[in-house]
Amino acid sequence: MKRPLITLLTDFGTxxxxxxxxxxxxxxxxxxxQIIDITHDIPPFQIGAGAYTLAQAxxxxxxxAVHVAVVDPGVGSARRAIAxxxxxxxxxxxxxxxxxxxPGAAHQKxxxxxxxxxxxxxxxxxxxxxRDIFAPVAAHLAGGVALTKVGPRLAAWNKGNELxxxxxxxxxxxxxxxxxxxxxxxVTPFHWKDFAAVAQRPSxxxxxxxxxxxxxxxxxxxxxxRVALIRGSADFLEVCLRQGSxxxxxxxxxxxxxNLAFT
Amino acid sequence: MKRPLITLLTDFGTxxxxxxxxxxxxxxxxxxxQIIDITHDIPPFQIGAGAYTLAQAxxxxxxxAVHVAVVDPGVGSARRAIAxxxxxxxxxxxxxxxxxxxPGAAHQKxxxxxxxxxxxxxxxxxxxxxRDIFAPVAAHLAGGVALTKVGPRLAAWNKGNELxxxxxxxxxxxxxxxxxxxxxxxVTPFHWKDFAAVAQRPSxxxxxxxxxxxxxxxxxxxxxxRVALIRGSADFLEVCLRQGSxxxxxxxxxxxxxNLAFT
Amino acid sequence: MKRPLITLLTDFGTxxxxxxxxxxxxxxxxxxxQIIDITHDIPPFQIGAGAYTLAQAxxxxxxxAVHVAVVDPGVGSARRAIAxxxxxxxxxxxxxxxxxxxPGAAHQKxxxxxxxxxxxxxxxxxxxxxRDIFAPVAAHLAGGVALTKVGPRLAAWNKGNELxxxxxxxxxxxxxxxxxxxxxxxVTPFHWKDFAAVAQRPSxxxxxxxxxxxxxxxxxxxxxxRVALIRGSADFLEVCLRQGSxxxxxxxxxxxxxNLAFT
Numbered sequence: 164m165k166r167p168l169i170t171l172l173t174d175f176g177t178x179x180x181x182x183x184x185x186x187x188x189x190x191x192x193x194x195x196x197q198i199i200d201i202t203h204d205i206p207p208f209q210i211g212a213g214a215y216t217l218a219q220a221x222x223x224x225x226x227x228a229v230h231v232a233v234v235d236p237g238v239g240s241a242r243r244a245i246a247x248x249x250x251x252x253x254x255x256x257x258x259x260x261x262x263x264x265x266p267g268a269a270h271q272k273x274x275x276x277x278x279x280x281x282x283x284x285x286x287x288x289x290x291x292x293x294r295d296i297f298a299p300v301a302a303h304l305a306g307g308v309a310l311t312k313v314g315p316r317l318a319a320w321n322k323g324n325e326l327x328x329x330x331x332x333x334x335x336x337x338x339x340x341x342x343x344x345x346x347x348x349x350v351t352p353f354h355w356k357d358f359a360a361v362a363q364r365p366s367x368x369x370x371x372x373x374x375x376x377x378x379x380x381x382x383x384x385x386x387x388x389r390v391a392l393i394r395g396s397a398d399f400l401e402v403c404l405r406q407g408s409x410x411x412x413x414x415x416x417x418x419x420x421x422n423l424a425f426t
Numbered sequence: 427m428k429r430p431l432i433t434l435l436t437d438f439g440t441x442x443x444x445x446x447x448x449x450x451x452x453x454x455x456x457x458x459x460q461i462i463d464i465t466h467d468i469p470p471f472q473i474g475a476g477a478y479t480l481a482q483a484x485x486x487x488x489x490x491a492v493h494v495a496v497v498d499p500g501v502g503s504a505r506r507a508i509a510x511x512x513x514x515x516x517x518x519x520x521x522x523x524x525x526x527x528x529p530g531a532a533h534q535k536x537x538x539x540x541x542x543x544x545x546x547x548x549x550x551x552x553x554x555x556x557r558d559i560f561a562p563v564a565a566h567l568a569g570g571v572a573l574t575k576v577g578p579r580l581a582a583w584n585k586g587n588e589l590x591x592x593x594x595x596x597x598x599x600x601x602x603x604x605x606x607x608x609x610x611x612x613v614t615p616f617h618w619k620d621f622a623a624v625a626q627r628p629s630x631x632x633x634x635x636x637x638x639x640x641x642x643x644x645x646x647x648x649x650x651x652r653v654a655l656i657r658g659s660a661d662f663l664e665v666c667l668r669q670g671s672x673x674x675x676x677x678x679x680x681x682x683x684x685n686l687a688f689t
Numbered sequence: 690m691k692r693p694l695i696t697l698l699t700d701f702g703t704x705x706x707x708x709x710x711x712x713x714x715x716x717x718x719x720x721x722x723q724i725i726d727i728t729h730d731i732p733p734f735q736i737g738a739g740a741y742t743l744a745q746a747x748x749x750x751x752x753x754a755v756h757v758a759v760v761d762p763g764v765g766s767a768r769r770a771i772a773x774x775x776x777x778x779x780x781x782x783x784x785x786x787x788x789x790x791x792p793g794a795a796h797q798k799x800x801x802x803x804x805x806x807x808x809x810x811x812x813x814x815x816x817x818x819x820r821d822i823f824a825p826v827a828a829h830l831a832g833g834v835a836l837t838k839v840g841p842r843l844a845a846w847n848k849g850n851e852l853x854x855x856x857x858x859x860x861x862x863x864x865x866x867x868x869x870x871x872x873x874x875x876v877t878p879f880h881w882k883d884f885a886a887v888a889q890r891p892s893x894x895x896x897x898x899x900x901x902x903x904x905x906x907x908x909x910x911x912x913x914x915r916v917a918l919i920r921g922s923a924d925f926l927e928v929c930l931r932q933g934s935x936x937x938x939x940x941x942x943x944x945x946x947x948n949l950a951f952t
Contacts (some may be wrong), residue, residue: 166722170709176608178701180482180660182769183433186462194428194488199712200723202705207609210671216689219793223820224715225720236669240645289644291659323657339481345702346733395813396817398707400608405666406734406762439871440703441730442924443745446696449725450749456749457691461725471932499932502907552907554922557749655854 167193167305168228172201173215173293174208175233179290183296185231188284192302201230208236212417215341217324218264219397227249227411230302231293232261239289244277244296244303245320246313253310255301258321259294268322278314300357328352328423335424340370340417341399345407348401353423355398357398366426368392373413375402430456431491435464435480436556437471438496444554448494448561451547455565471499473523475680476611478578478604481688482660488513494526494556494564502552507540507559509567509581516573517524518564520555521584531585541577591615592684593648598687603633604662604681610671612678616663616686629689631655631665636676638665690863693719693831694754698727699819700734701759705911707718707817711757711824712789718828727756729931735764736786737937738943741867741876744790744912745923757827758787765815770803770822771846772830785817785845794848804840812855812885854878861950865927866896873934874927875941879949881924892952894918894928900940901928 169189175181190197201220205213221230235242235257237314252269255277263267277296280287282303287295297387300313328338338352349370358364368375369372379393385391385405392410395401400423402409408417432452438444445466452459464483468476476497484493496519498505508519513530518540527529540559543550544568550558551686563576591601601615612633621627631638640654648654648668653675663686665672673679695715701707707730727746739760747756761768761783769784776793781803788794803822806813807864813821826839846950850883854864864878875896884890894901906924911917911931916938921927926949928935936942 168716168720174608176467177463177465179607180464180479181461181607183464183483184486187483187491189487190431190460190462190487194431197716199709199716200703201706201709202703216706220709220713223710225713225717228713237646288659290656295661300935316606334670341704344705344707346702383763383766393816396814396820402457437871439730440726440728441869442870443727443742446725446727446746447749450751453694453723454749454751456695481850500909503909551922553919558920630702681742 164183164210166195166197168197168199168224169193169301169305170199170201170220170224170228171203171207172220172228173203173233174205174213175293178204179373181293184291185262185295189296189305190303192299192411195305196305199224203308206417208234209417210234210236211263211339212342214264218263220278220344221252221265222250223251224376227253229253229255231255231297233293233297234261235259235292238292243317243320244292244300245274245317246277246300247274247320248273248310249273253304255297255304260321265324268394273310274317274320275310276317278312279312282313295408296298324354326377328357329374331422333424335365335422338421340419340421340425341413343410343415347410348395348403349409350395351400352422353400355400357392364425365392365400365423367424368400369422369424370402370419371414379403388420429458429460431460431462431487432456432466432494432564432568433462433483433487433491434466434496435483435493437468437474437476438466438556440480440496444556447554447557450632451561452565452568453559456555456569457675459565459568462487462521468497470681471497472680473497474498475605476524477527480524481529482527483512484515485614487515490516492516492518494560496560497518497524497557498522498555501555506554506580507563508537508580509540509563509573510534510537510583511573512536516567518560518567523584536573537580537583538579539574539580542575543594545571545576548588563616586682592683596687598628598685601686603682606673606678606680610667610673611658612665612672612676613658613687614663614665614684615658618657618661618663623645627688628655628686630687632685633665633682633689634677641653642666653656692721692723694723694725694750695719695827695831696727696744696750696754696756697729698731698733698739698747698756699759699761700739701729701730701819703729707819710820714820714824715828715831718825719832722828722831731760734760735943736762737762739787740790743787744792744919747778747791747935748776750778753779755779755781755827755831757823758782759819759823760787761785761818764818769843770826770842771800771802772816772826772836773797773800773846774836775799779830781823783831786847789848792867799836800843800846801836802840805838807855808834808839812851827860835936854883857948861891861948861951864947864949866941866945866947869936869941869943873936874921875931875935875939876921876923876948877926877928877949879926881920881926890951891918891926891949893950894926895948895950896928896945897940905929
């Protein structure tokens, strides 16, 4: 018997009771659920970083999984909560762009507003929808409740494409740092498939005071102590320093501007 | 078939092998157990913070769960280990006040001292009772061993109410910070039901050099950059700063004194 | 029905999608797997710390578990990936010494090189073998694939004994810090069974500018504010400070030199 699979991604951290409260609620409704943490260490309120990390993790999971994502600076406001199906996966999130990078989500039509309060934990607090709305709705979906029961279908939702690279007017692209990983590798918003489409390879990347022109095939083939570009495991262009932190060298943080040139 | 549910709360952190060792022992005794982490990031030896976090998480879990809590500065000393039933949940902890805030625990009579060494992992080390006593006893209880088998019933145990607010002699209350969450929200020990009981609303809170008189209904309705009081998701009064850290502004830490006045 | 048990130990941290990607791949191949995190907070590239932590956790788990360990500065290079059986447990790791401290591993003969690409996730990236090789191979083994199917048996593998204490020429031993735990306790590489073998007890430990001559039986019997030696829960000699950080007092870090003398 296959167990329903629910993943969680939040900016709640792991120090408080918040994540455990979501899991307790889920197991009360769907005792058989397998709950997997994607991460709870998204920097507080950074919707872009959450969107990137969710999009990287989701395709590795088997279809049918229910993914709950909560990075939600607007909790308690009028922002909508949504449930969606994309690429064989189900998603529960605030409607703030958090699902914008999920493969297939941009063209998704099966998006519903979550309004059916019979699926909620009562009473619904004004500050903790993760526990009172997102977790119980996910558990009901994992347990077999139909997606159409959560509320009305939406014609439009927040595709939050502020992270999409833009042409710089000189044949190159401008973008912003999507993520900096534990090793200090800088993930850029430039995806390998874009280079393939234009049959081009970038020649120069600028970030902060740093200009990078070297490409490497593997971490191991990089000279120690010298920043280089690499095709990351997520197929985005990354700026790396072998056994060191490229982010530290570049002075880069989430959101730092990047320019990519071709010649 | 419902799987036995065991939660873990410790101050062990997640860097070392300590938490995994507890899980290994549990799965060796009760292979079918579902193990959920509440948190392992309680500040070292902070029994009060552990008690608060445990009390917030527990009511979200289904009844029948076994909760193991280990914040244990007295490990290896004469402090007792206890097992208790409260509110349909089972608890395993050192007898140092860690269970004092669990709903219903204060009036609990079914508390037992853990002395039955046949339920332990052998040999019992002097420094790691989490692995050698708390984890295996929890696994045996989750697997069906009766609570009465762990050892003798206790007439008295440590209800550790040093965190309970006290009257300040001027119609207000004194207390200390229960917790500071990842977002810098300050959790006070003043519970909403106490205000309801006296049909009063507090008018002013003092913490460090800060005096707060504003109330907000939601995070979203708070002016950015201005500290306000809010009814937290745990029904305790919280001091919050929208999209910022109230704890930083107030210079507050776990245990900082707070005064609450009514007019 | 017993569920296949897979543990994970990495230096990936928990902020990124890396660990979740490994779990997603595992659950796609072996939906029934129980996945337990040992830790993901091994300091980046510190193979010795990973080896120590893995060795401490493994013996607490039931036999038959599959342990995946990834601390892998050589990812993408010619370093081999190995699968091994030791003490009733299965192991998947890069061949860089990460398995060197596992009980029984040093004398192990059933070690195989992982070369069978039919067990991999395709395409195999050059930078993320955790997701593309280690996780899927572990899931296949947990699901019943025979160890001999992963690739050819190896006559020799990396037993990485650079952490083994060496005689200092004066009747004592030299070694280096194996680990520093969350509480600042310093784990030395000197194992209690070595003292038993020589019917001796050490009399003096030197680390940095610190000389320690006091022994304590329990944390509780240590005077507050004074560093002492203790038999740790892992049976290694540890340097501890009651309710304080011995590592801070000694200025010790992972790898700091230690000398142990007998009289």
